[in-house]
Amino acid sequence: MKxxxxxxxxxxxxxxxxxxxxxxxxxxxxxxxxxxxxLVARARFFDATPTSPSPAARDARTYxxxxxxxxxxRALCVAEPIADPSMRALVDAIVACTDDARRGxx
Amino acid sequence: MTxxxxxxxxxxxxxxKVLRHIARRGxxxxxxxxxxxLATEATHRLTRATAQSLGSGAARAAYAGxxxxxxxxxTIYDVAHRTTLPGKIVRSEGQxxxxxxxxxxxxxxxxxxxxxxxxxxxxxxxxxAGMALHASVHxxxxxxxxxxxxxxxxFGDGDGDLFNRFTSSLDVIAHELTHGVTGDEVNLTYLxxxxxxxxxxSDVFGSLVKQWAKRQTAAKADWLIxxxxxxxxxxxxxxxxLKAPGTAFDDPVLGKxxxxxxxxxxxxxxxxxxxVHTNSxxxxxxxxxxxxxxxxxxxxxxxxxxxxxxxxxxxxxAATFAQFADRTIVNADHLFGGTVKTAIAxxxxxxxxxxxxx
Numbered sequence: 001m002k003x004x005x006x007x008x009x010x011x012x013x014x015x016x017x018x019x020x021x022x023x024x025x026x027x028x029x030x031x032x033x034x035x036x037x038x039l040v041a042r043a044r045f046f047d048a049t050p051t052s053p054s055p056a057a058r059d060a061r062t063y064x065x066x067x068x069x070x071x072x073x074r075a076l077c078v079a080e081p082i083a084d085p086s087m088r089a090l091v092d093a094i095v096a097c098t099d100d101a102r103r104g105x106x
Numbered sequence: 107m108t109x110x111x112x113x114x115x116x117x118x119x120x121x122x123k124v125l126r127h128i129a130r131r132g133x134x135x136x137x138x139x140x141x142x143x144l145a146t147e148a149t150h151r152l153t154r155a156t157a158q159s160l161g162s163g164a165a166r167a168a169y170a171g172x173x174x175x176x177x178x179x180x181t182i183y184d185v186a187h188r189t190t191l192p193g194k195i196v197r198s199e200g201q202x203x204x205x206x207x208x209x210x211x212x213x214x215x216x217x218x219x220x221x222x223x224x225x226x227x228x229x230x231x232x233x234x235a236g237m238a239l240h241a242s243v244h245x246x247x248x249x250x251x252x253x254x255x256x257x258x259x260x261f262g263d264g265d266g267d268l269f270n271r272f273t274s275s276l277d278v279i280a281h282e283l284t285h286g287v288t289g290d291e292v293n294l295t296y297l298x299x300x301x302x303x304x305x306x307x308s309d310v311f312g313s314l315v316k317q318w319a320k321r322q323t324a325a326k327a328d329w330l331i332x333x334x335x336x337x338x339x340x341x342x343x344x345x346x347x348l349k350a351p352g353t354a355f356d357d358p359v360l361g362k363x364x365x366x367x368x369x370x371x372x373x374x375x376x377x378x379x380x381x382v383h384t385n386s387x388x389x390x391x392x393x394x395x396x397x398x399x400x401x402x403x404x405x406x407x408x409x410x411x412x413x414x415x416x417x418x419x420x421x422x423x424a425a426t427f428a429q430f431a432d433r434t435i436v437n438a439d440h441l442f443g444g445t446v447k448t449a450i451a452x453x454x455x456x457x458x459x460x461x462x463x464x
Contacts (some may be wrong), residue, residue, distance in 0.1 A: 008115060008377055008378055009378050009379065009383075010250075010251045010253070010383075011252045011253060011272070011278065011281065011282070011332075011345075011383075012250055012251055012252075012253055012269065012272075012332070012335070012345055013360065013378055013383040013384075014345070014355075014360045014361055015360070015361030015362060015363075015364050016124060016357065016358075016359050016360040016361030017250075017359075017360060017361070018361075018377065018378070019361075042172040045243075054255060054256050055256075055257050055296075056255070056256025056257075056289060057253060057254065057256055058254040058256075058282075058285040058289075058305075058308075059251065059252060059253035059254060059281075059282065060251075060255065060283070061251055078252065080189075080251075080454050081189050081191055081245075081255060081260070083189070083190065085188070085189075085190075087248070088188075088189045092246065092247050096248070099265070101360055102359060103267075
């Protein structure tokens with residue numbers, strides 16, 4: 001499963017953190033890759049409704065997540081604050097993986 | 107003669123036009139009193155209009171007490187690393203501090219910002235009508251951000267690797283609260299130039315609150331935003347610099363500060379609502395140049411002109427840099443006259459914003 005994350009906006013909007021990062025669950029430790037797959041399923045990623053930032057929100061982030069699991073492909077926009085705990089858990093896990101990839105600590 | 111808040115008691119019946127003349131031509135004491143009264147006038151106008159619309163004795167009584175110093179109403183919530191706002195109340199107004207550093211910093215930071223707006227501009231909270239202040243801390247896990255959701259402030263803990271907790275910088279707290287002020291006044295559209303103005307106004311008053319709290323002159327201030335946020339691992343001094351946009355950081359992970367200081371470097375992009383956190387460097391730098399040229403405490407003159415411009419009914423939500431600049435020049439002339447007006451006009455010209463105000 002390949003996952004690409006782009007983060008837009010935010011008070012700390014910084015060029016290095018705004019670049020899209022792609023991770024491949026096949027290259028992650030097995031447990032981490034399996035956990036990601038579970039979170040994708042729990043969040044019903046391929047059926048979830050995209051969300052837009054509140055018109056009154058300022059400095060909130062929008063995450064664009066593209067996932068290719070071999071059988072399906074989808075890009076989904078998720079705006080903060082993320083109310084769905086399952087989607088929040090998925091975003092947190094992807095952000096953690098991409099942060100590690102960006103810092104070379106994966 | 108002054109009242110308990112230091113305002114000129116007789117100024118309460120003096121027309122604004124005359125007050126503006128006093129502010130320009132009077133002695134130092136007369137000018138201070140006239141400016142304080144002009145600042146309070148907006149608060150009274152709102153309260154007075156409300157009282158008149160209600161027409162009740164209770165409303166008139168409320169108006170009679172409106173000149174007293176306002177009372178803060180802060181509530182801090184702990185989201186406990188989840189994201190469902192606002193979370194559990196951990197401190198309300200007047201309660202003792204807890205051991206939670208983020209909650210304490212948020213409480214104190216909201217208090218400092220509230221006090222700044224009242225003492226510098228006689229503004230009573232975000233809506234100039236005593237709005238309660240709400241902030242949530244410990245949002246998400248290792249969350250590297252702070253935001254205003256349209257009703258309250260939200261702060262993450264930072265990842266501890268590149269970012270410290272987002273309550274650690276007073277200017278960040280003031281930045282987010284100022285989004286509420288701007289939203290209550292002109293509500294600049296969060297896109298392109300008007301969005302960059304929206305961001306810049308939050309940076310300007312974020313920096314001014316820090317300067318005011320430290321009693322720093324324009325010459326002594328660091329003009330940095332988020333200096334306390336970055337850990338020692340980051341090659342940089344802050345997230346942004348009003349004094350020198352584009353120089354705040356240059357780091358292998360965070361990248362290089364890409365804020366332009368002048369219109370020659372304006373970034374055309376679809377990202378970040380048209381670069382609202384990037385192109386804000388241009389009006390940020392204009393404010394710095396104006397404040398540096400005027401000298402003294404930046405919140406007194408340059409800040410006052412910017413504040414009155416945010417409140418200026420002739421400023422529209424889709425304002426461009428040039429339209430905002432023109433209003434600052436008109437307001438500078440009304441409030442302070444030639445020297446300040448010239449300094450502000452020079453600052454806008456230096457950053458390449460074409461002005462048309464006479």
